[in-house]
Amino acid sequence: MAELQLANPDPVFIQEVKRLGGDTLKNCYQCATCSAVCKLSPETNPFPRREMLLAGWGQTETLIKEPNLWLCYQCNDCTTYCPRGARPGDVLAAVRVFAYKHFSFPSFMGKAVASPSALPLLLLVPTILLLGCMFLFAPQTADGSFQFLESNVVDFNLFLPHSSIDALFVFGGVMIFLFAGIGMGRFWKGLRQPGQDYTLGFVSALILTIKEIISHSKFRECEASHSRAIGHQLLIYGFVGAFVTTLMVFALHFIPEYLHLWFRIESLHPFIEMPVEFPNPVKILGGLSGMAIIIGCGLLIARYWGTEDESSSYSDNIFLYMMFFTSLTGMLSWFIRVADMAMAAYVMYFLHLVCVFYILWYMPYSKFAHMVFRTLALVHARMIGRIQ
Ligand code: SF4
Ligand code: SF4
Incomplete structure (x- = not known):
């Protein structure tokens, strides 16, 4: 039987991403249209559907180390086609701001x-x-x-x-x-x-x-x-x-x-x-x-x-x-x-x-x-x- 894993969402991360311009992240219902239309998304392990899931679940540690975040140029092709108005391009941009704040010193x-x-x-x-x-x-x-x-x-x-x-x-x-x-x-x-x-x-x-x-x-x-x-x-x-x-x-x-x-x-x-x-x-x-x-x-x-x-x-x-x-x-x-x-x-x-x-x-x-x-x-x- 598969081992049960708890997601442990990070509420601070979710609030911060919303404040940084990703306030629509919870609208996503995982249809994957965004990954299909994104011209920059590789065929294997495409983005940004998975990143929207991780963001909605507040999986900070996984997401801020995710190279896919930085393959996105916020062109918003995906946002144009998203049926739920989840604005995935903007959510990823907000997560990038969160990431460089997280890694910055001091x-x-x-x-x-x-x-x-x-x-x-x-x-x-x-x-x-x-x-x-x-x-x-x-x-x-x-x-x-x-x-x-x-x-x-x-x-x-x-x-x-x-x-x-x-x-x-x-x-x-x-x-x-x-x-x-x-x-x-x-x-x-x-x-x-x-x-x-x-x-x-x-x-x-x-x-x-x-x-x-x-x-x-x-x-x-x-x-x-x-x-x-x-x-x-x-x-x-x-x-x-x-x-x-x-x-x-x-x-x-x-x-x-x-x-x-x-x-x-x-x-x-x-x-x-x-x-x-x-x-x-x-x-x-x-x-x-x-x-x-x-x-x-x-x-x-x-x-x-x-x-x-x-x-x-x-x-x-x-x-x-x-x-x-x-x-x-x-x-x-x-x-x-x-x-x-x-x-x-x-x-x-x-x-x-x-x-x-x-x-x-x-x-x-x-x-x-x-x-x-x-x-x-x-x-x-x-x-x-x-x-x-
Ligand atoms: S962001 Fe929009 S297009 Fe992408 S999976 Fe979520 S609902 Fe679908
Ligand atoms: S905003 Fe990013 S994820 Fe969306 S289509 Fe453009 S490059 Fe792809």
């Missing part, structure tokens, strides 16, 4: 970034630190007023010295990559099952996954939200471009400058001067990346407000808005600086830095973590032969 940060009530406090932290940098480090005139108030040219270095911003950037970056690494390690450990056979090495699986992310080939297979793939792709290209631009500014300006200052290497000077201007390739890359983010986020936000896409949760939206405002304030502070409107340029630059530090410091707990976790899950799925 876990209270995961909860804070997913909570609208914590937003003012999260914005206040970079605001206070940046104001502190200005009051402590902005150069002053002999009579004690700030030089940037007296200067005839708009100079961000007089308002918030680059060295203080770099210190925040480097210190925050090191901490964040450390915390993100811990979260990724926990997630990877959760994906690996005892006795699992691997048919592909990590590096080969990673290369195939990166190719897929660049081409968005899987995302484009979906029907109901095909246009969402364009906004998503622009956002990813813009994000990568902005990241490369930041690294290049560091490598070509700040690192040689600091080596020159600290180690007195007379021959070493910055390869590019600040502020970087057109037609420098770094400026062109930064400008194009900013435009890609603004257009990509704009398309995704417009879809949401046009009610074409009802599926976005707070975690999706806040990330989109912060990315949008980071790029918009960056572009505007450049235009206003060039137009020589000093005070407006400083205010815009300050807002831009608050957005930049929000994105950077809360990266391991935001939708960005989702991108990293999905990449790892896709690599793992390839390694075990779940997808090709």
Whole structure:
């Protein structure tokens, strides 16, 4: 006789998934239409019917380690055909948010970034630190007023010295990559099952996954939200471009400058001067990346407000808005600086830095973590032969 097993549902998980946008999960009556229509679902062990069952039963431990969660791109083809309005695409998206909150370190940060009530406090932290940098480090005139108030040219270095911003950037970056690494390690450990056979090495699986992310080939297979793939792709290209631009500014300006200052290497000077201007390739890359983010986020936000896409949760939206405002304030502070409107340029630059530090410091707990976790899950799925 088969052994009787108790399901032991986790009520906290069910409540949390409902709060995160999966409030329809109990509507599912297991007809499996969703698994049949999903173009991304493999023939063996198809999803998302089983995941809907596990979610409805509150099987947290099984579900958050389930690679299938991350094979879903929330295109909502299944939601369109679900006869019960259970919105399986949105339920899986909510479970993914729950999963990266669960694996994140420290876990209270995961909860804070997913909570609208914590937003003012999260914005206040970079605001206070940046104001502190200005009051402590902005150069002053002999009579004690700030030089940037007296200067005839708009100079961000007089308002918030680059060295203080770099210190925040480097210190925050090191901490964040450390915390993100811990979260990724926990997630990877959760994906690996005892006795699992691997048919592909990590590096080969990673290369195939990166190719897929660049081409968005899987995302484009979906029907109901095909246009969402364009906004998503622009956002990813813009994000990568902005990241490369930041690294290049560091490598070509700040690192040689600091080596020159600290180690007195007379021959070493910055390869590019600040502020970087057109037609420098770094400026062109930064400008194009900013435009890609603004257009990509704009398309995704417009879809949401046009009610074409009802599926976005707070975690999706806040990330989109912060990315949008980071790029918009960056572009505007450049235009206003060039137009020589000093005070407006400083205010815009300050807002831009608050957005930049929000994105950077809360990266391991935001939708960005989702991108990293999905990449790892896709690599793992390839390694075990779940997808090709
Ligand atoms: S989510 Fe909808 S389509 Fe999928 S099994 Fe449940 S009721 Fe059927
Ligand atoms: S949302 Fe799209 S990818 Fe996800 S399960 Fe449904 S049909 Fe498949």
